[in-house]
Amino acid sequence: MSSPVIKHVEAELDGGMSEQIVIGLIALSTDVVTEYELRKMLPQDGVSISSTRIETQNPITIENLRGHAHEIAEAAELFVPRESVNVFAYGCTSGSALISQEALEAQLHRTAPGAKLTSPMTGAYKAFRQLGIQRISMLTPYPDEVTTAMVDCLSAAGISVASCASFHIENDYEIINVSPESIIAAGEAINSADIEAVFIPCTGLRTSTIIEPLEARIGKPVITAHQAMLWDALRLAGYMQPLEGLGRLLKV
Incomplete structure (x- = not known):
């Protein structure tokens, strides 16, 4: 069986992804x-x-x-x-x-x-400056060693961590299993009158759907890893x- 003749056709070129x-x-x-x-x-x-x-x-x-x-x-x-x-x-x-x-x-x-x-x-530090935030509560999924290091880094950047909680998970691939509902509950539990925002680091947590509901509950900004x-x-x-x-x- 002979191969078909390949016809040459003209491509109309535009800007491709240049506007993206x-x-x-x-x-x-x-x-x-x-x-x-x-x-x-x-x-x-x-x-x-x-x-x-x-x-x-x-x-x-x-x-x-x-x-x-x-x-x-x-x-x-x-x-x-x-x-x-x-x-x-x-x-x-x-x-x-x-x-x-x-x-x-x-x-x-x-x-x-x-x-x-x-x-x-980098985004979180800029977000804190943009919103005038200096005192936060933080919720992490990390082991204590890493959470403590996070607190130290924030303190060095001029951000005071008034309270902190962690899900204490040691492996990245298990963090994905933390339910958004438990993130909201834990975020609400660490809210207090003397903080200006709740910070939820870690790109392994599913937080896109919890930001506004948690903000509505605590009446303060919620900063998350993906969002920032x-x-x-x-x-x-x-x-x-x-x-x-x-x-x-x-x-x-």
Whole structure:
């Protein structure tokens, strides 16, 4: 049987993805939550996510988290062409608390010179400044060693942690099983009259649906890992429109 004649047809070219804001997500190898959560939170008018992975180790320890730093450059190099990504997002809260923004950017710029980078903690620090927040309660899923390190990092940044609670989970892939309802209950339980916001770190937690219900219950802003990282990524990429349904932060 002879092969068919391949006809040559003319392609009409447009701008492709040039009008699209692309967030280059650098997620952890154990993370099956962040893309799911961010896609639920993304604006519908011209913003998308393109993802890659870096390897992470369990259990969750400070040593294992610090090991992420050297992998940032290799992950960014997988996006071709690099210019197709408007802003990179390193999707680990505890890692971005323990590794400075300067160190993360230095690694990123080895393969993506001048690229913009955010993370959950970078976004959270900016969110606290934007909303005038200095005293918080924090809910984490982490082992005590990591939660304590988070408190220390926040304190060093001028954020006082008045109270803290944790689900005490040692493996990333188990954090996904924490129900949104239990996050709301625990967030409400750590609210007090002397705090200005509740902070819920960790990109393994499913928090997109709990932000506004919890804000309504406590009457204060709720800052989460995905929300803060997305807010900062959008602003770095030039998207300034408010988003509804995702708490006070996405409206400023």
